[in-house]
Every structure is written in C-alpha cells, then in structure tokens.
Amino acid sequence: MHSNGFFLNDVAGFLGGYYAFIAIMNGIAALVLWRKKDATTWAFVWSVFAGIMMIFASLALSGSKSMVPILPEAIRGLVNNLSGPVLYTLGTTAILVVLYVFRKFFVQPMVAWTVLNVSLLLLGLSMADENFAAIVMKPDNVPIVGLVYLLAFFTWVATKQAVVNDERIKQGLPVIEKVNDEKVLVWPDLVYTELICMIAVSALLLVWAIFLPAPLEEPASSVKTPNPSKAPWYFLGLQEMLVYFDPWYAGVVLPSLVVFGLMAMPYLDFNKKGNGYYSIEERKFSYLVWQFGFFELWITLIILGTFLRGPNWNFFGPFEYWTPYKVEVLNNVDLPQMFWVQWLNQPLPRAPQDAGLLSQIGYILMRESPGLLVMGVYLVALPPLMAVTIFRGFYAKMGFIRYMVMSNLMLLMLTLPLKMALRWTLNLKYIISIPEFSLNF
Amino acid sequence: MAIGETIRNSQIWKSIFRHPMPLDRRNRIVVMLTNFFLHLHPVSIKKQGIALSFTWCMGGVTFFLFLVETVTGVLLMFYYRPTLEWAYNDILALRDVTSLGILRELHRWGAHAMVITTWLHMYRVFLTGSYKPPREFNWVIGVILLLLTLLLSFTGYLLPWDQLAIWAITVGSNMARATPILGYEGPGSQLLTIGGIDMITDGSDARFGLLGARFVGEETLNRFYVLHCIAIPLATALLLAIHFWRVRKDGGISGPL
Numbered sequence: 001m002h003s004n005g006f007f008l009n010d011v012a013g014f015l016g017g018y019y020a021f022i023a024i025m026n027g028i029a030a031l032v033l034w035r036k037k038d039a040t041t042w043a044f045v046w047s048v049f050a051g052i053m054m055i056f057a058s059l060a061l062s063g064s065k066s067m068v069p070i071l072p073e074a075i076r077g078l079v080n081n082l083s084g085p086v087l088y089t090l091g092t093t094a095i096l097v098v099l100y101v102f103r104k105f106f107v108q109p110m111v112a113w114t115v116l117n118v119s120l121l122l123l124g125l126s127m128a129d130e131n132f133a134a135i136v137m138k139p140d141n142v143p144i145v146g147l148v149y150l151l152a153f154f155t156w157v158a159t160k161q162a163v164v165n166d167e168r169i170k171q172g173l174p175v176i177e178k179v180n181d182e183k184v185l186v187w188p189d190l191v192y193t194e195l196i197c198m199i200a201v202s203a204l205l206l207v208w209a210i211f212l213p214a215p216l217e218e219p220a221s222s223v224k225t226p227n228p229s230k231a232p233w234y235f236l237g238l239q240e241m242l243v244y245f246d247p248w249y250a251g252v253v254l255p256s257l258v259v260f261g262l263m264a265m266p267y268l269d270f271n272k273k274g275n276g277y278y279s280i281e282e283r284k285f286s287y288l289v290w291q292f293g294f295f296e297l298w299i300t301l302i303i304l305g306t307f308l309r310g311p312n313w314n315f316f317g318p319f320e321y322w323t324p325y326k327v328e329v330l331n332n333v334d335l336p337q338m339f340w341v342q343w344l345n346q347p348l349p350r351a352p353q354d355a356g357l358l359s360q361i362g363y364i365l366m367r368e369s370p371g372l373l374v375m376g377v378y379l380v381a382l383p384p385l386m387a388v389t390i391f392r393g394f395y396a397k398m399g400f401i402r403y404m405v406m407s408n409l410m411l412l413m414l415t416l417p418l419k420m421a422l423r424w425t426l427n428l429k430y431i432i433s434i435p436e437f438s439l440n441f
Numbered sequence: 442m443a444i445g446e447t448i449r450n451s452q453i454w455k456s457i458f459r460h461p462m463p464l465d466r467r468n469r470i471v472v473m474l475t476n477f478f479l480h481l482h483p484v485s486i487k488k489q490g491i492a493l494s495f496t497w498c499m500g501g502v503t504f505f506l507f508l509v510e511t512v513t514g515v516l517l518m519f520y521y522r523p524t525l526e527w528a529y530n531d532i533l534a535l536r537d538v539t540s541l542g543i544l545r546e547l548h549r550w551g552a553h554a555m556v557i558t559t560w561l562h563m564y565r566v567f568l569t570g571s572y573k574p575p576r577e578f579n580w581v582i583g584v585i586l587l588l589l590t591l592l593l594s595f596t597g598y599l600l601p602w603d604q605l606a607i608w609a610i611t612v613g614s615n616m617a618r619a620t621p622i623l624g625y626e627g628p629g630s631q632l633l634t635i636g637g638i639d640m641i642t643d644g645s646d647a648r649f650g651l652l653g654a655r656f657v658g659e660e661t662l663n664r665f666y667v668l669h670c671i672a673i674p675l676a677t678a679l680l681l682a683i684h685f686w687r688v689r690k691d692g693g694i695s696g697p698l
Contacts, residue, residue, distance in 0.1 A: 140605070143553035147560075154561055157494055158568045178697040180489035186482045187469045190491045197498045198505050205509065205554065209546035216536060219529045220607035222656060231613040232598050234556050234591060239612065248627045251616030262584045266577035274570040276695035278495075283570060290567055438619075439628035 011133045012068050015124055016061035022120050023053035029113065042110055049117060056124070070128035071319075080317030085243075086424050088308065088315075092300045096291070103280070107160040116152075129319045135307055139215040144233055144306055151299065161278040169282065177277040227311040227324055236305030237298050243313065244419045246430075246440045254416070258293075261409045268406045270397050289410070297416055332429035339370040364434055371432035375441070383407040481685055483693055490694040495569070499562035503590075504681065506555040510593075513548040514670065521600070523666035525659045528602035552594050559590045571695035579687040582680055589677045596669035599662060610665070611657050617648035624648060 027050040033043035059067045099106055106112060123145075126132045136145060165175040184190075231239050241250035274283040308315055310322035333342070340348050351363035365372070386407055387395040395403045422428040432441040448454055449462065463472040473484045489495055520539055521531045535542040563583060566572055572580035599610045622629045623646060630641040643655050653660030688694065 140553075143550075143557060147557050150557065150561060151564075154497055154564065157497070158565070161494065162568070175697050177489045177495065180492065181487045181696065183485045184488050184491070185466070185469050185473075185485050187463050187472055187479070189488075190482060190486060191479065193491055193493070193498070194501055197501060201502055201505055201554075202509075205547055205551055208550045209543050212546070212550070213536070214546045214549040215603075215605055216532060216601060217604040220602045220604060222607065222658070224604070226604055226608055229608045229612050232595060232609050234594070235613055238616075247616050247619035248621055248624070252620050252624075252627070259584060259588060262587075263581045266572040266574070266580050269573065272573070275573040275698065276569060276571060277697045278569055287568075294564065434628075437628055437631055438626055 011127060011130075011137065012060050012063075012065070014137070015068060015127055016057050018124055018127075019053045019057035019060055022117070022124070023050040023057060026050035026053065026117065039110070046113075060128075068128045069125055071122070071125040076126075076129060076319040080320045083308070083315075083317040085304070085315050085420075088304060089296075089300070089420065093296060096295055100288075100291070103159050104163055107156060107163050112156050119152075126318065131321050132319050135318075135322075139212055140233060141306055142212060144303065147299075148303065158278050159280070162280045165277055165279050166281040169279070175277045175279070228309060228313055230305070230309075233302060233306050236309075237301035239313075240301045240305040240309065241416060244416065244423055246438075248438070249441060254412075257409065257412055261413070264405060264409065268398070268402055268409075270402075293413060297413070332423070332427045334430045334433040335371045335374070335428060336367050336433060338426075338428070340367070360436075364436060368432050368434060371430070371441070374431055379408065379411060382411060481689075483689065486693065487696055490696055496694065497561060497565050499558050499565055503555055503558040503562055506551050506558060507677070507681070509551045510548060510555065511674065513544050513551065514674075516544050517548055518670060523600065523662050525602070525662065528600065528662060532601045532603070548597075552597060556590060556594055559587050563587060569695060576687075576691045576695065579684060579691055582684050582687065586677065586680050586684060589673055589680065593669065593673050593677065596665040596673065599657070599665045600669065602662065607657050610661070614648055614651055614657065617651050618643075618646065620647040 026046040030043045030047040030050060033039040033046065056069050059069055062068075106115070127136065135141065161176065165177075168175055230236060238251055238255055241254060244250070245254070269283075269286050271283050271286065273279070280287050307318065310316040310320075311324035311326070312328075314326045314328055316322055316326070336348060340346055349363050349367045351360045355363070383404055387403060391403070391407065394406070398406065419428075419431075422431075430440045432439065434440065459475040460471045461468050463469040470484050473479050473482055517535075520535055522528065532545065535545045566580065566583070595610070595613060599606045618624045619627045621627045622633065623641065624630060625639075625641045625643050625646040625648075627646075630646070631639070633640040643649065649655065651661075651664075652658075653664045
C-alpha cells in the first residue's frame with residue numbers, strides 16, 4: 001500500500017524510538033525492583049525484556065524493511081478473518097468482565113506491568129503492518145491511542161485503591177482516604193503540585209506539537225465526498241450507532257438522553273455510601289451501569305468507529321486494506337415484514353388508494369402493531385414489572401418519579417445493545433418502520 | 442540577595458503584592474487570602490485531597506488546557522480569516538510560512554487533549570462518588586461544561602477548511618436534519634404544515650439554523666468561527682467560574698465524611 005520510503009521513514013523510525021522507550025521504561029522498572037531487594041526475580045525478567053526491546057529497536061532502525069519485527073502473517077490473517085462487529089463487541093465485553101471479576105488479581109503491580117508490556121509489544125508488532133500503521137498513525141487518530149492507555153492506567157489506579165478500600169471496609173477499618181486526613185497548607189503543597197503539572201503538560205504538548213504535524217488535507221470541496229466520511233473522533237461512537245438506528249434516534253435522541261441521564265445521575269443515585277473515596281463493593285450497581293455505559297457504549301464504539309470502519313462504513317479487520325470495493329450482504333428485514341409476510345404469509349396491510357388520512361393512519365397502526373406492541377411492553381409494562389420484582393428495593397427507596405426516570409433511562413440505554421443483538425441474530429432492521437412519517441425505530 | 446530584598450521592599454513591589462514572601466507559616470496563610478489568583482484555593486486542605494493518586498489532577502489539567510487554548514487561539518486569530526477565499530490559505534501559511542506556526546499544532550493537540558482530560562476528570566469524579574450530595578449541582582454544571590468542550594472542539598474542527606474539516610462537520614451536522622419535529626427529515630416534521638405548506642423545510646429546519654445554509658459553506662464557516670471564538674468560550678468561562686466557586690462552597694474537594 002505504501003512505498004518503502006514512507007514505511008522506513010515514518011513507521012520504522014518511529015518504532016525504533018518506541019522500542020527504545022519500552023526498553024528504558026523496563027530498565028528503570030528493573031532497577032527500582034532490584035533496589036527494593038524483595039522482587040529480584042521480576043527485576044531479572046524486566047531487564048531481559050528491556051534487552052530484547054533494545055534488539056527490536058535496532059532491528060527497526062536497521063534500514064531494511066524485512067528486519068523490522070512484525071506479527072506473523074498467519075496471525076494477522078487469522079485476526080482479519082475472525083474479526084467482525086459481533087466478535088469485537090463480545091470480545092471487548094468478555095475482556096472487561098474478566099478484568100472486573102478478577103480485579104484483585106489484575107491490580108497487582110507486576111500483573112498490570114505485564115499486561116502493559118504485552119499490549120505495547122503487540123501494538124509495536126502490529127504497527128509494522130502497513131495497513132494497521134496507516135490507520136493508527138493518522139494524526140487525528142493518535143489521541144485515541146493515548147486515550148486508551150490513559151483510561152487503562154487510570155482505571156488501574158482507581159481499581160487498585162478500590163480493592164484496598166473494599167478489603168479495609170470488610171475488616172471494619174477506615175478507608176485509606178480517611179487515614180490520610182491530616183491537613184496541610186495549600187502553599188506550598190498544592191500550588192507547587194499544580195505548577196509541576198502545568199510544566200509537565202506544557203512539555204508534553206510541545207513535544208507532541210513538534211513531532212506530529214497537525215493534519216491538513218486538500219482544500220474543502222463540497223462535490224468530492226471522501227469515503228469513508230467520518231465525524232470527529234469523539235463523535236464516532238454516535239456514528240457507529242447509525243448502523244443500528246436512524247439518525248433521529250442515534251444522532252439526536254440518544255445523545256440528548258446521554259446528557260440528560262448524566263445530569264440526572266446524582267439525583268437518582270440514592271446510595272449514600274462511597275462518597276469521596278474509591279470503592280466498588282459499596283456501590284456495585286451504579287459502578288457497573290456507569291462502566292457499561294462508558295466503556296461498552298462509548299469508548300469501544302469510538303475505537304470501532306475510528307480504527308475498524310472503512311469505506312462505506314464496512315467493517316475491516318485491523319490488518320486489512322481499506323478497499324472501497326468490499327461488498328457486504330444487506331439482507332436486513334423489518335419486523336412488520338417478518339410478522340406479516342414471513343410468519344403469517346400474507347401481504348403487509350395497506351390502505352386502499354382512495355382512503356382518507358385517518359383510515360391511512362389506521363392501516364399504518366395495524367401494519368406496525370407487532371412493533372408497537374413490543375415497544376409498548378418494553379417501555380410501558382417493563383418498568384412497573386421490574387418495580388415489583390428485581391428493582392423492588394429500589395422502587396421503595398426512590399419513590400415513583402425517580403424510579404420511573406431511572407428505569408426508563410436504563411431501558412433506553414439498553415435499546416442499543418438489544419438492537420445490536422437482534423441485528424446479528426435475526427437480521428432485524430427496524431422494529432417499527434413508518435417511512436410515511438420518517439419514523440423508523 | 443541584597444538586590445532581591447531591595448526590590449521586595451520597594452514601594453512598587455509592595456503596591457503589587459499585598460503580602461510578604463510566603464516563607465513562614467503565617468505568610469503562607471496570608472498569601473492565599475490576599476492574592477487574587479490564589480484565593481480560588483482554600484488556605485489548608487486535607488492531605489489526601491491533593492494526593493495525585495486520588496485526584497489525577499485532571500480537572501486542573503483541563504482548566505490549564507483551556508487557558509492554553511485561549512492564548513494560542515487568540516494568537517491564531519491574528520493569522521486566520523474565516524472566509525472561503527482565505528481560510529485554507531491562512532492555515533497553509535501557518536504551516537509553511539509563519540514563524541511559530543507550531544501554534545496551530547499546540548492548539549489542535551491541546552484541544553484533543555482537553556476532550557480526553559475532561560472525560561478523565563469526569564471518570565474520576567464518578568469513581569470517587571464525588572457527584573453525591575452536596576455536590577449534585579456542580580456535577581450538572583460539569584456535564585454542561587463537557588458538552589461545551591465537545592462543541593468547542595467540533596466548531597473548531599471546521600476552521601482549517603480542508604476536506605477533513607468540511608466532511609466531518611457535514612457528517613456531524615447531518616444529524617440535525619433528523620431532529621424530531623424540527624428537522625426536515627425527522628419524524629413528525631410532516632405534521633407541521635399550515636394550509637398545505639410545509640413549515641419545516643431544508644431552508645428552515647434545525648440543521649439550517651446550525652449551518653446558516655443548506656450545506657456547509659461560507660455562512661457555516663462564519664457561524665462556527667463566531668461560536669468557536671466568542672460565544673462558546675464566554676459561556677465556558679462563566680460556567681468554569683461557577684464550577685470552581687461551587688467546589689469551594691460545597692465543602693472543597695470531596696473526601697470520606
């Protein structure tokens with residue numbers, strides 16, 4: 001896809017520095033562990049790893065393309081063949097669930113460090129693939145790689161403290177934040193921390209600005225549509241939702257609901273515990289709902305929309321060339337079609353040619369009755385049903401209005417994963433399809 | 442050190458700084474109370490409230506990036522004209538001709554970073570349960586600030602006027618066309634007719650209001666420029682002030698009761 005020159009200059013050169021950085025990072029880690037004296041085995045492991053990374057760095061800088069370490073062709077092909085929206089979604093969900101369930105294991109510094117090193121190594125080996133590099137190294141996509149690592153790091157920081165706090169709460173001890181409540185003066189302790197943060201951020205930003213030029217493509221032309229046309233990266237989760245919903249819902253109603261839901265959150269969460277310290281056990285429900293919304297329905301969709309959606313918004317494996325000629329079968333069916341035609345074996349109800357407006361609406365309602373019934377049950381019948389079953393305690397504590405707001409917000413949030421599942425299993429396009437009023441759901 | 446002391450004892454110095462150097466405990470307290478920029482802070486704070494493992498410093502970094510964006514943004518305005526004739530060329534000149542054209546890189550990467558740090562700040566506030574009483578309302582303001590941050594970034598995305606810009610904004614703003622009732626392709630807009638004439642057309646719907654035209658063109662560039670440089674930053678600055686004020690009034694940074 002690219003000339004050797006591009007690859008050797010931009011990618012291989014970058015990889016040289018990248019592997020050297022990992023080597024230095026692990027060298028420092030080994031030194032710190034060695035001086036602590038209680039983890040000499042780990043110190044040995046990381047210094048060996050640092051050595052290997054130095055060899056990788058010199059191979060990447062060798063000036064010969066074939067020497068740059070790369071993920072074996074067979075593995076890349078396998079990943080390309082296996083990957084698709086279904087596996088991606090289920091896979092990321094599975095990873096997040098495993099991380100959550102075994103969080104006590106994963107927060108251990110050496111485990112986390114291993115995971116970090118493995119992910120950095122895999123990223124490096126993948127970068128040597130030209131198709132992968134072309135997407136990941138697009139200037140505007142670089143922040144998302146940063147976001148992924150920052151999120152992973154801070155989630156680790158938070159979870160580590162939550163695990164300690166949860167253990168302490170179980171033993172009847174005060175949380176760490178409480179132990180550390182001695183007062184200090186803001187000058188110098190806080191103002192200097194702020195100053196150091198400002199300098200660090202400025203330095204980082206300057207380095208970023210010096211080494212990565214801001215993108216500038218051809219001059220704007222309203223007649224030349226690029227394929228794919230993508231929104232700015234932070235809206236790509238919304239663009240990905242367009243696969244499953246019409247723009248009025250994916251682009252307008254759902255985002256508004258996200259904003260409304262976030263604002264409503266402090267008024268819906270009646271749990272007084274877990275205020276001002278890291279804890280998971282004390283607020284499991286709100287924690288899981290948040291992480292599901294944030295990671296599953298926002299971050300992973302952004303990553304999918306940025307890195308894995310190519311021309312015509314088709315799915316491409318991470319090492320696949322973005323060809324505009326990829327063809328995907330479009331065999332999605334609407335629920336009315338399924339109900340009347342496939343199951344009842346009769347044509348869709350249609351108003352006679354000369355029918356008045358009311359009669360036409362009557363026919364539309366009849367045609368859409370299966371979908372309307374499904375949505376009616378989902379949004380109207382489910383909340384009271386849940387109030388007397390699984391959310392009984394919630395309902396009692398929250399009262400009618402707060403409970404209804406919460407349950408409806410949650411059900412609306414779940415429309416996305418449910419619609420995804422229905423699409424994958426039944427090829428369902430719309431549950432309700434009223435093109436007469438541009439109302440498809 | 443005599444020179445330093447002479448300066449610090451001079452009338453000019455004393456007229457600017459209302460307090461002696463914060464070298465002892467008393468003056469370290471006084472400096473926080475008497476300095477305009479520092480009085481945002483309390484005088485003393487719980488040790489855990491400034492621990493980086495607790496705060497991640499992400500709110501502070503976000504604010505700092507807002508300042509960076511303001512300064513670099515004002516400087517960029519010297520070099521940039523929001524018209525079809527000049528917009529793209531001015532950006533080209535920033536890249537190829539202007540000394541310190543790196544301003545544009547600082548501005549763009551700072552903007553991306555600000556979106557990320559806003560999310561991380563929000564994530565931290567959630568994970569420590571800091572949105573709980575008495576800080577509910579400040580969380581709500583924070584959500585609006587998040588929205589404004591995204592809008593700042595979105596409106597700025599158009600200004601380079603290259604293919605990346607115009608099509609990202611086209612894709613993003615096409616959503617407005619589907620706004621229920623108010624977008625001409627949105628559900629229910631067909632119902633707004635008076636005497637057989639549609640009230641909601643592609644020349645009067647929500648998207649038209651956003652773009653100032655039926656497609657992303659010069660009117661849009663002007664509109665987004667004004668929103669990006671004046672309207673949204675002013676709204677953000679106001680809400681930031683309230684956000685910080687409420688942090689103090691709601692009992693400072695959160696901690697276990």
